[in-house]
Amino acid sequence: xxxxxxxxxxxxxxxxxxxxxxxxxxxxxxxxxxxxxxxxxxxxxxxxxxxxxxxxxxxxxxxxxxxxxxxxxxxxxxxxxxxxxxxxxxxxxxxxxxxxxxxxxxxxxxxxxxxxxxxxxxxxxxxxxxxxxxxxxxxxxxxxxxxxxxxxxxxxxxxxxxxxxxxxxxxxxxxxxxxxxxxxxxxxxxxxxxxxxxxxxxxxxxxxxxxxxxxxxxxxxxxxxxxxxxxxxxxxxxxxxxxxxxxxxxxxxxxxxxxxxxxxxxxxxxxxxxxxxxxxxxxxxxxxxxxxxxxxxxxxxxxxxxxxxxxxxxxxxxxxxxxxxxxxxxxxxxxxxxxxxxxxxxxxxxxxxxxxxxxxxxxxxxxxxxxxxxxxxxxxxxxxxxxxxxxxxxxxxxxxxxxxxxxxxxxxxxxxxxxxxxxxxxxxxxxxxxxxxxxxxxxxxxxxxxxxxxxxxxxxxxxxxxxxxxxxxxxxxxxxxxxxxxxxxxxxxxxxxxxxxxxxxxxxxxxxxxxxxxxxxxxxxxxxxxxxxxxxxxxxxxxxxxxxxxxxxxxxxxxxxxxxxxxxxxxxxxxxxxxxxxxxxxxxxxxxxxxxxxxxxxxxxxxxx
Amino acid sequence: xxxxxxxxxxxxxxxxxxxxxxxxxxxxxxxxxxxxxxxxxxxxxxxxxxxxxxxxxxxxxxxxxxxxxxxxxxxxxxxxxxxxxxxxxxxxxxxxxxxxxxxxxxxxxxxxxxxxxxxxxxxxxxxxxxxxxxxxxxxxxxxxxxxxxxxxxxxxxxxxxxxxxxxxxxxxxxxxxxxxxxxxxxxxxxxxxxxxxxxxxxxxxxxxxxxxxxxxxxxxxxxxxxxxxxxxxxxxxxxxxxxxxxxxxxxxxxxxxxxxxxxxxxxxxxxxxxxxxxxxxxxxxxxxxxxxxxxxxxxxxxxxxxxxxxxxxxxxxxxxxxxxxxxxxxxxxxxxxxxxxxxxxxxxxxxxxxxxxx
Numbered sequence: 013x014x015x016x017x018x019x020x021x022x023x024x025x026x027x028x029x030x031x032x033x034x035x036x037x038x039x040x041x042x043x044x045x046x047x048x049x050x051x052x053x054x055x056x057x058x059x060x061x062x063x064x065x066x067x068x069x070x071x072x073x074x075x076x077x078x079x080x081x082x083x084x085x086x087x088x089x090x091x092x093x094x095x096x097x098x099x100x101x102x103x104x105x106x107x108x109x110x111x112x113x114x115x116x117x118x119x120x121x122x123x124x125x126x127x128x129x130x131x132x133x134x135x136x137x138x139x140x141x142x143x144x145x146x147x148x149x150x151x152x153x154x155x156x157x158x159x160x161x162x163x164x165x166x167x168x169x170x171x172x173x174x175x176x177x178x179x180x181x182x183x184x185x186x187x188x189x190x191x192x193x194x195x196x197x198x199x200x201x202x203x204x205x206x207x208x209x210x211x212x213x214x215x216x217x218x219x220x221x222x223x224x225x226x227x228x229x230x231x232x233x234x235x236x237x238x239x240x241x242x243x244x245x246x247x248x249x250x251x252x253x254x255x256x257x258x259x260x261x262x263x264x265x266x267x268x269x270x271x272x273x274x275x276x277x278x279x280x281x282x283x284x285x286x287x288x289x290x291x292x293x294x295x296x297x298x299x300x301x302x303x304x305x306x307x308x309x310x311x312x313x314x315x316x317x318x319x320x321x322x323x324x325x326x327x328x329x330x331x332x333x334x335x336x337x338x339x340x341x342x343x344x345x346x347x348x349x350x351x352x353x354x355x356x357x358x359x360x361x362x363x364x365x366x367x368x369x370x371x372x373x374x375x376x377x378x379x380x381x382x383x384x385x386x387x388x389x390x391x392x393x394x395x396x397x398x399x400x401x402x403x404x405x406x407x408x409x410x411x412x413x414x415x416x417x418x419x420x421x422x423x424x425x426x427x428x429x430x431x432x433x434x435x436x437x438x439x440x441x442x443x444x445x446x447x448x449x450x451x452x453x454x455x456x457x458x459x460x461x462x463x464x465x466x467x468x469x470x471x472x473x474x475x476x477x478x479x480x481x482x483x484x485x486x487x488x489x490x491x492x493x494x495x496x497x498x499x500x501x502x503x504x505x506x507x508x509x510x511x512x513x514x515x516x517x518x519x520x521x522x523x524x525x526x527x528x529x530x531x532x533x534x535x536x537x538x539x540x541x542x543x544x545x546x547x548x549x550x551x552x553x554x555x556x557x558x559x560x561x562x563x564x565x566x567x568x569x570x571x572x573x574x575x576x577x578x579x580x581x582x583x584x585x586x587x588x589x590x591x592x593x594x595x596x597x598x599x600x601x602x603x604x605x606x607x608x609x610x611x612x613x614x615x616x617x618x619x620x621x
Numbered sequence: 622x623x624x625x626x627x628x629x630x631x632x633x634x635x636x637x638x639x640x641x642x643x644x645x646x647x648x649x650x651x652x653x654x655x656x657x658x659x660x661x662x663x664x665x666x667x668x669x670x671x672x673x674x675x676x677x678x679x680x681x682x683x684x685x686x687x688x689x690x691x692x693x694x695x696x697x698x699x700x701x702x703x704x705x706x707x708x709x710x711x712x713x714x715x716x717x718x719x720x721x722x723x724x725x726x727x728x729x730x731x732x733x734x735x736x737x738x739x740x741x742x743x744x745x746x747x748x749x750x751x752x753x754x755x756x757x758x759x760x761x762x763x764x765x766x767x768x769x770x771x772x773x774x775x776x777x778x779x780x781x782x783x784x785x786x787x788x789x790x791x792x793x794x795x796x797x798x799x800x801x802x803x804x805x806x807x808x809x810x811x812x813x814x815x816x817x818x819x820x821x822x823x824x825x826x827x828x829x830x831x832x833x834x835x836x837x838x839x840x841x842x843x844x845x846x847x848x849x850x851x852x853x854x855x856x857x858x859x860x861x862x863x864x865x866x867x868x869x870x871x872x873x874x875x876x877x878x879x880x881x882x883x884x885x886x887x888x889x890x891x892x893x894x895x896x897x898x899x900x901x902x903x904x905x906x907x908x909x910x911x912x913x914x915x916x917x918x919x920x921x922x923x924x925x926x927x928x929x930x931x932x933x934x935x936x937x938x939x940x941x942x943x944x945x946x947x948x949x950x951x952x953x954x955x956x957x958x959x960x961x962x963x964x965x966x967x968x969x970x971x972x973x974x975x976x977x978x979x
Contacts, residue, residue, distance in 0.1 A: 086669070214698050258671045258700060259720040261738035302760075309762075350808050427812030470946065471928050476806060526948060559971075561949040605670050605698065 039162040041194070041233055043245055043277065044110035045288045045322060046144050047135065047157060049334070052366075053376050053396035054141065054410065055444055055455060056155075057493075059134040063536070066547060066577060066591070068173055068181050068614075070202075071128040075154065076602070077534055077549050077575065079136040080491055080512040082556075083123060084527050087256040087606040088177075089206055089223040091267075092123035096138055097461060098487035098516025098528040099151030103416055103436070107155045108273055109245060111292050112146050116314040116344050117351070119148065119419030125251045125269050127227035129171075129183045129200040131156040138491055139442050139459060142414030143362050143378035143394045144336070150414055150438045150463065158245055160194040160233045161187070168621040175591075175614030177218075178205030192235040200227040212599045213607040218256050220264045220304075225251045239281050246274040254304065256606065268308075269298040284326045292318040299347075310348040314420070317341045334364040336380075342420075350426025359383040362392075372400035382417075390415050390437055408444040413437070418479070422467055428478040436481075438463040453495040461487040485525065487516035502542045509535040521560065527603075529556040531570075543581045545589075550574040558604040571600035579618075587618040656689065657729050660935060661713065661977045662942075664951065664970025666701050673703035673717065675731065676969040677979075680936070682955060685967050690715070690724075693731040699724065706977050707747035709754065709772065713979075716744050716756065723747070723756065725775070728979055739777040740768050748790040748797055750826035753778065755797050757787040767799055769829050779829055785817045791849035796832070796871040797824040798854040800847045816843040821856055823871050833874035837867055846890040846899075850910075857890035857899060866890065866897060868910075881915035893934035893958060900932060905939065907958065920961040933976035934958050942973035 042048070050056060059078050067073035072092045076083045081104075085092040093101035105112050106121035114121050135155040142149045164187065171183040180203050187196040206221040226249070233243035249271040257264055272295040280287045299311035320338040327333055340358040344351055362380035369375065378394040394412040401407050415435040423429050442459035465481040472478040493510040511533045516525040524530070531554030538547045556568040574596055579589030591614045601607050659679040664687075666673030676687045686692070690699045702718035713728035723737040723744065743760040749772070756768045765787045769778040788800040802818035819839055825832040837844075842858035842865055849855070854869040856876075864887035866879040881887060887901040898907045903926065904919035921939070923929065930951065931942035939956040951973035954966040 214696060257720075258698060259722060261721045261736075261741070262700075262719060263721060263742070426808050427806040429810070431810065468946070476812065559949045560946055563950060603670075605672070 041160045041162070041241070041243065042133075042157060043159065043231075043243065043275065044107070044155065044157050045277075045279070045286075046110060047155065049364075049366075050137070050141055050144060052374065053398055053408065054137055054139065055408070055446075055457065055493075057136045059136065061129075061132065064128065064131075064134055065171065065616075065618075066536070066549060066575070068128070068171075068616075069175070069179065069204075070124045071126050072123050074128055074134065075123070075136070077551050077573075078508075078536060079534065080138065080493075080510050080532060081136065081152070081154070082514075082527065082529055082532060082553075082602075084603045085124070085606070085608065086603050087206075087218050087221055088208065088608055089124055089204060090221065090253055090256055090606075093120060094123060094154070095528060096152030097459060097489065097491075097512075098485075098514045098525055099438075099461065099463070100466075102148060102419065102467075103150035103438070103463070105145050105147075105149035105153045107145050107149075107153050108247070108294075109156070109158055109275055110145075110290070111273070111275065111294060111318060112148065113271075113273065113294060114148055115296055115298075115419070116316070116342055117296075117298075117312050117346070117349075117420045119416065119422065121154070122269070124223070124253065125225070125249070125271070126156065127200060127225065127229075127247070127249050129181070129202075130158075130198060130227045130229045130247060130249075132159045133157045138457070139410060140394065140412040140414050140438070140440055142392050142412060143364065143380045146360070147382065147389075147414075147435070148416045150416055150436070150440070150461070158196075158229070158231055160189065160196055160231055160243065162189050162194050162233075163191050164189045164194075170619045170621075171616065172618075173614055173616035175204075176612035177208045177609065179203070179614070181616075193233070195232045196230070198227075198229045200229075201225070208609040208612070210599060210607040210610055213601070214605075216605075216607050219258070219260065220254045220266075221256045223251070223253045225249070241277075241279040243277040243279070244275070246272070248272055258605075263302065264304045266301045266304045267298065268301070269296065271296050286324040288322040288324075290318070290320040290322070292316075292320070294318070308347065310346070312344065312346040312349060312351065314345075315343045317343075330368050332366040332368070334366065336360075336362040336364070338362075344420045344424075346420075346424075349421070350429075351420060351424045354420060354424055357383075357385040374398050384417060387417065389417060389435060404448050406444075406446040406448075408446070409442070410444075411441045413439050418467060422479045427476045428469070428472070430479050433467060433479060434465045434481050436463055436465050436467055451496060451498060453493075455491075455493045455495075457491040459487075459489060459491065461485075463487075483518050483520040485516060486519055487514065487525075489514040489516075504538070504540040506538040507536070509533075518560065523560060523562045524557050526557055526560055529554045529568075531555075544578070545581075546576070546578045548574065548576045553600070553602075566604065568601050568604060571598050572596070573598045573600060585620050587620075588616075589618070590615045654693065655729060656731060656979055659684075659979055660940065661706060661728075661979045662931070662940075662953065662969050662973055663703050663706050663715075663975040663977070665703050665930075665972035665974040666699070667948070667971055668701060668719070671698045671701045671720075672971045673699045673701055674970045675699070675703070675706070675715070676973075678953075678967070682938075682965050685969075687968075687970055689731050690726070694726075694733050697733075703974075704744065705746050705975060707749065707754070708977065708979070709749045714747055714754070716747050718743055718745065735775055737770065737775045739770075739775075740780060742766075744768075745788055746790045748792045750792050750795070750797055753826060753829075755790055755799075755824070755826075757790050757799060759787045765801075767797075767824070781824065781829070781831065783822065785820075788844075789847040791847055791854060792826075793849040793854040793869075794852040794871040795826070797826050798822075798847065798849070798869070798871055799824065800844055800856075801834070802844050804843045814843060816841065816858075819844070819858075821847070821854070821869060823869075823874060835869055835874045835876065837865075837876070838878070840865065845888045848890055848892055850892040855890060855892060855897075857887060859885060859887045859901075861885050864899075864901065864915075879913060883915045883917075889932040891932065891934045894937065896934075896958075898932075898934045898939065898958065900929060903929065905941070905956075905961070920958075921956055931973045931975050935976060935978045938964065940976040942969065942976075944972045944974075947972050 082095045101120040138152040168186040173181040185198040203224040210216040231245040254266040275292045278289045296314045299308040302309040344354040360382045364378040376396045380392040382389040415437045417435040418433040440461040444457040468482040533552040536549045575593045577591035662676040700720035704718040707714040715724040721741040725735040786803045801822040819837040821835040823833040842860040846857040856867045864881040867876045905921040928944040930944035939958040950968045
């Protein structure tokens, strides 16, 4: 295998990398330069914008119906948190264009306050890529990726949707690109009264459930010289969520958040060398109102200044060296939480060595050391191998040691913050078996994760809650997925079915972790004939314990929810569609006592200019 | 390795994962609809999930029923944070902190009679005098008040505001006695706790105005509990060196002090059959209310308990609840209050915080 082939493999979804006669490479620039390398050794599920539009309500719905992630949501559109492979929300990393955007305060991503329409590609990955994406990426990662195209001229689109419970989603996009320059902007506004009722579930009414989100996203890239490109992307998100209450007498509360994310990238590519320098700024602001008609009662501001250099070099056609250096300043200031002007310097150095033994066999070994101010952290290690055993069988192995360091709240909350906390440390292993027969791709991935020093907030003998390192958790299970796509004349059929079995046990009590279903199934089937498209999607969630002692009577009962939609495209520009969600009127909860809506509808219009 | 071997490995491991399944049985308690001659147990529930419920155990500890509010009220949810229950006549008053309401139920059938919401803002505790009841409201911020309601029609009468706190409230000697000071924490590690002050406020129920503000000695101790017994109010305070019990004459505001020099950090005071019972450092102590020195040994030394929460002594039996991690059901243990022997234990609901004689 010569170096060009290795490079093509490595940068296969990488646009500005043009050399020799390899003009066949798709000219799409992806901001997260590591994504294509991750895909060499890990299974990454891609959710395209047209798939995401099936669940346009919020990111929770997208992940629930189109991935193996369990999403716990306190009512539609409210507080929501993810769980991969039986791990916790803090052990899931949300990565925006290669930058971890989990809240510095909570250590987790607030799923419904992450824009569900601002990305060009949503990618979901189970298991660790801690060496690349840092602390917290133990259970899995959700990537919100943007891309830019070249030489496409002027493009614009509009999506507008009206749905049940006074819900409106709107998205406009415009892009312009020539051979050297590309620019894109998008704006999204979603609003909902969200006043749904589920009489069958203890006469539930989603009182005080309204929300509104606005998101703007700008991106541009310019090829300044041969082999050099400068790119920029910024995102501004503004969200208001009211938190549902169970009684009219209860004090109504709400939460507001404003986030800014900006990234500047300089790419330098030659045939052997590829260097990406990134400077980023991310800012999170949030305010909690313990009474919607009073001023804010608590809140915080977090600011992260990030410099990152990613150096990739082919020593020879078989050996590739990747060195990633990163420096961050994390600043946090709380309002009423007692967190005052924290500033933490975080540095890290990671090395990845890739060996392309043959066209069918490759390995990657990684090591990373974080330097967190005033805090000792373990060394992260990873090893991956990928082997094409036969044309129809691919074997992929991953082993890693990684960790999550405590959040600002864990360390500094007053009273209770505990500076003595150790990071949660995890060892994991998975083995993906992929079979491809007659266009059907079947993947079976057994995995094992063992996490020690789980951080838990418990009442202290002083009368307040304080986080301490507690039990160990062992998670193991099986992820399986079937993908099929077939085009025949004017017909197109695409199917994606997934099933996961998750056993995640607190080793102190030997009981299943809370809110980890043993069984989850999801499936999406799309069929297109000429200008008409239909889809069905279904999700089965097995018995889910809501307490720490496997109490059956308090567990969430199994449920199966099915959605469907139809659309027609006219004059190649205008698409009109309708959706019916929860067609069988299933009564279901992902968080105890907070049922999600019964059957509901939407109509939408999509115009491509 | 041959492909077939790898294949069978993959499938075998899949099968292995699938058979590891637990099958604990769903136990349905015998339903009962008469809650006389027993103990009413309050399960506070989660802070964000409406898991508050009430349990009942018969006096002979033979019959336990959990979830008696929902069972007798069409599975209606009670809410989150059931702070306390008060009893008057045939009714029980369930003070619901987060939902800002009081559910009034028949104390023997637990059927709902009325719901009170007027002027409630984080209600905490309840006491009764004559034809009125008194509810403290405390949001640990701007709200520090006691509300007065008319018992016959549940109409709101008035509020009395306090300077720093409004927590426990009892009726003693015909007066309403309110805990008007509590705890605050330092803003830096190790977050040392301090008293906000040392006041107990006495309200004259005929005028519904403050008759006396009792300032207990400033020993640096924090007020931990307030109970009523035989016409007097008893206040427990403690710090890291000692604990104090004050017996207050509610007519004059005069008090007598018992100093427990050898037992610091005492918490949760109860009185039964002329004996004090309290908890300190995972030990339960008892002493005669007339004794002047601290007991030399504990009645019960608790082991294997994560979060000691509910605590009471009723008719010679000591009830304690381990709230564990506050997400699983609490475990209640019942001891003989005279010799400290364990009588029985059972599971109740989430965050069991109180035991009441019915």
